[in-house]
Amino acid sequence: MILLQAEMLELKANPARLAQGTVVEARLDKAKGPVATLLVLNGTLKSGQSVVAGTSCGRIRLMTNYMGKKIAKAGPATAVEILGLTEVPQAGDEFNAVKEDRIAREIAENRKLLARNSASTLEQLFSQIQEGEVKDLNLIVKADVQGSVGAIVASLEKLKNENVRVKIIHTGVGTVNESDVMLAGTSGAIIIGFNVRPSSAVQSMADRDNIQIRTYSVIYDIINDVEDAMKGMLDPEFKEVVLGKIEVRET
Numbered sequence: 001m002i003l004l005q006a007e008m009l010e011l012k013a014n015p016a017r018l019a020q021g022t023v024v025e026a027r028l029d030k031a032k033g034p035v036a037t038l039l040v041l042n043g044t045l046k047s048g049q050s051v052v053a054g055t056s057c058g059r060i061r062l063m064t065n066y067m068g069k070k071i072a073k074a075g076p077a078t079a080v081e082i083l084g085l086t087e088v089p090q091a092g093d094e095f096n097a098v099k100e101d102r103i104a105r106e107i108a109e110n111r112k113l114l115a116r117n118s119a120s121t122l123e124q125l126f127s128q129i130q131e132g133e134v135k136d137l138n139l140i141v142k143a144d145v146q147g148s149v150g151a152i153v154a155s156l157e158k159l160k161n162e163n164v165r166v167k168i169i170h171t172g173v174g175t176v177n178e179s180d181v182m183l184a185g186t187s188g189a190i191i192i193g194f195n196v197r198p199s200s201a202v203q204s205m206a207d208r209d210n211i212q213i214r215t216y217s218v219i220y221d222i223i224n225d226v227e228d229a230m231k232g233m234l235d236p237e238f239k240e241v242v243l244g245k246i247e248v249r250e251t
Contacts, residue, residue, distance in 0.1 A: 013076035019045035019097040023053050024079065026088045027145055028174040034058075034085040038095055045080065045097055046073045050104040054093035055111045055179075057104035058085040088173040091146050112179060136167040137230060138189035142176050148194050148219070149173060155223050164230050176213055178202055184211045192222055 005011070021041040029035045036053060038045070045051075047063045061084035065071050074080045086108075089095070098104045139156065143149045149171045156166045169187050170180070176191055176198035184191050184206075191206070193215040198206065206213050216222045 013042045015044045015075045017043040018099070019043035019049070019051075019074075019095075021045075021095055023089045023091055023093040023095055025091050025146060026173055028088050032083055034088045034174065035081060035083060036085055036089055036095075037079060037081050040074050040076055040078045040080065042076055043097065044073050044075050045078075047071070049097045050099070050101045051082070051085070051095055051097050052104040052107045053085065053089035053095035055108050056085045056087040056089045057101075057108040059101060060084045087177065087179070090171065090173075112183065137164050137226070138167050138169050138187050139226070140180055140184055140187075140189045140191045141168060141171045141194070142180060142191065142196050143171075143173060143194040144196055146173050152192070152194060152219055152222060155219065156226060159223070159227055159230060166226065166230075175199070176202055178205060181206045181209065181211050181213075185209050190214065192216070192226075194219065194222065 019040050020043055021039050024037040024039050026034065026036040034056070038053075045060075045063070047060050050059050051057065060082050062082065063071055063074065064081045065074070066079055068081075071080065098107070141149055141152050141156070143152060153168050153171055156168065159166050169189055170183055172180070175196045176193050178201075180191055181202060183189065191211065191213040193213060195217055197215055198213055203213065205211075214222075214225065216225075
């Protein structure tokens with residue numbers, strides 16, 4: 001049926017061009033560094049080539065097939081695992097092979113640029129909500145595996161009230177890095193780390209720029225803290241509590 005569909009829909013690829021495809025999954029391996037599983041949709045991907053995937057880039061140091069065997073090239077409709085990216089890309093990101101490292105770096109850096117420049121902490125957010133200045137709570141979510149990122153984002157996006165909403169501006173797999181701090185500075189975001197911790201250099205950079213990094217090991221703690229941040233400075237609700245009743249028998 002696959003062959004019939006491919007023939008009827010005239011699904012074709014050109015193995016002679018630079019590779020293009022999709023990131024199927026990605027993770028941060030303690031020994032190997034960023035590891036990405038790619039599905040080549042067009043062209044031929046070769047070991048040693050420079051690639052850009054989302055906001056990450058790098059030169060392929062090792063490429064293996066589905067059996068874990070080292071291969072030199074991969075044609076259309078081939079799934080491979082690669083090493084050599086500078087950071088962990090997002091599942092679903094499109095990847096492209098490019099001719100030079102410089103081009104890959106420029107594309108990745110351009111994708112990271114944002115225009116706005118501000119900084120905030122959860123405590124500062126409380127007062128801004130009270131003054132009616134904030135409508136979006138910008139968050140950057142980093143976790144140890146892609147599955148955790150998805151679960152956290154899905155839970156956070158359900159949180160909302162009449163004054164503020166959660167806006168996820170960036171997610172990623174791996175430790176909190178300098179790029180995350182820079183992005184938080186330009187977007188006024190708070191960084192949420194799940195089972196990951198920033199290095200001392202990154203923490204110092206965040207402290208200097210007044211960027212808040214909060215680390216957690218339990219997803220429910222993240223949800224509770226963000227929910228408290230959203231509700232913390234809302235007008236209090238008054239509730240009548242009946243302590244007793246009196247009946248007037250005579251006046």
